[in-house]
Amino acid sequence: MRAVTFTGKGGPEVVAVREVEDPAPARGEVLVRVRAAALNRADLLQRRGLYPPPRGTRDDIPGLELAGEVVRCGDGVTAWKPGDRVMAIAAGEAQAELAVVHERMLLPVPEGLSWEEAGAIPEAFLTSHDALFTLGGLRPGWPVLIHAAGSGIATAAIQLVKAAGAVALGTSRSPEKLERAGALGLAHGIRVGREEPRFADEVKRLTGGRGAPLVLDFVGASYLPENLAALAPGGRIVCIGTMGGVKGTLDLGLLLRSRATVVGTVLRPRPLEEKIRATQEFARDGLPLLRAGRVRPVLDRALPLDGAREAHEAMERNDSFGKLVLTA
Incomplete structure (x- = not known):
């Protein structure tokens, strides 16, 4: 698969899109075909070597949130099936064509939202x-x-x-x-x-x-x-x-x-169960608001994966309003 990667520690010049090995879902996990993944300031810190991801997550592939379609479910998964439209926060590795997410971390994408809009929701x-x-x-x-x-x-x-x-x-x-x-x-x-x-x-x-x-x-x-x-x-x-x-x-x-x-507070390094609880609490309170149109994601712009370096530069200039999203 293609993924945004860091070729080293430094400025936007270390951002590159490369071919990497496809991930595979373990028991209780879901493989998602990523359609959109937003950029966050944590990605900029990770790029500079100042915010390493949790153990077991690659430090050269950024991405803390995603939206896409379920491709395959690991053993024991019952809540989702291939083709479901989903979104989620992630510990990392979301800015790629494929990503693995625990089944209880996934949220359904509300009807009527584009992939770009859905990709701007989870972390924010x-x-x-x-x-x-x-x-x-x-x-x-x-x-x-x-x-x-x-x-x-x-x-x-x-x-x-x-x-x-x-x-x-x-x-x-x-x-x-x-x-x-x-x-x-x-x-x-x-x-x-x-x-x-x-x-x-x-x-x-x-x-x-x-x-x-x-x-x-x-x-x-x-x-x-x-x-x-x-x-x-x-x-x-x-x-x-x-x-x-x-x-x-x-x-x-x-x-x-x-x-x-x-x-x-920070979500990324929390234990899985704490992140699941935060996800489910938002599902209870926030998803009805999104479905009713009472709240909405705010999208500054959407860029293809190959525009990742440009997105990093824009966020560093602080000239965006709302989310910068990469589409895969």
Whole structure:
């Protein structure tokens, strides 16, 4: 099969499409003919040697999510059959023509969605659903602060917040991205500066001085002081990414006074059963919203596998809104 591969550790120049050996499903696994697989920032980190995949997963084939058709089922699989349209998160190796997925990690692709749209769903929606509800305890009416409003996960989170009857506040350096996020349900957009990001005062103003009970943070260290200052008493910061660095300064006095909780999360290295649970919880809550059209994947552009290097370059420039998807 053809697959996106890394010929070494480095920049986009190490991205190449090559022929590799076909995978085969073991007991309880399903072989999927991949039609679309989205790019994530974790793929960029893996390319640079900064985010190795879990043991047993190749480090030279990226890809954390996919959509496609079931080709063959391993022994013991009863939930799926050849020809079924499915999508899933993966530990890696999804940016290829074939991929193997545990049967309980698969989700049905809702009717009416293209392969490109389906390929943009799993990582963004499972991550945001898990962060908002399982880790964040989201409740109707809450104002929720969501950073990097144009990212794939953020565009999913904004819609899930609105669907839950809560209020999405979002930040971005780009006024254009904030405007586009408004069409997804972002109630208030806050533009932040590159050198000295400031948003806590505006969050407090928008929330009548109380602050946000929940913050979804994709930026990391550089936003930590403002996140804490923007938090409501007893609130929670869920850290999902570290685009702005991994080491920050935490005011423990403010943390104690605000009775705040800081939670870190990542799906990829979790035990299989935890990922299955996150998948099934999204199937329960999120699939009905997708089927009803109340939430939708946001696709920046779709490129063929041979455009993988171009997709890496676009993500590094941070000029995309929503998901970059590769079609196989």
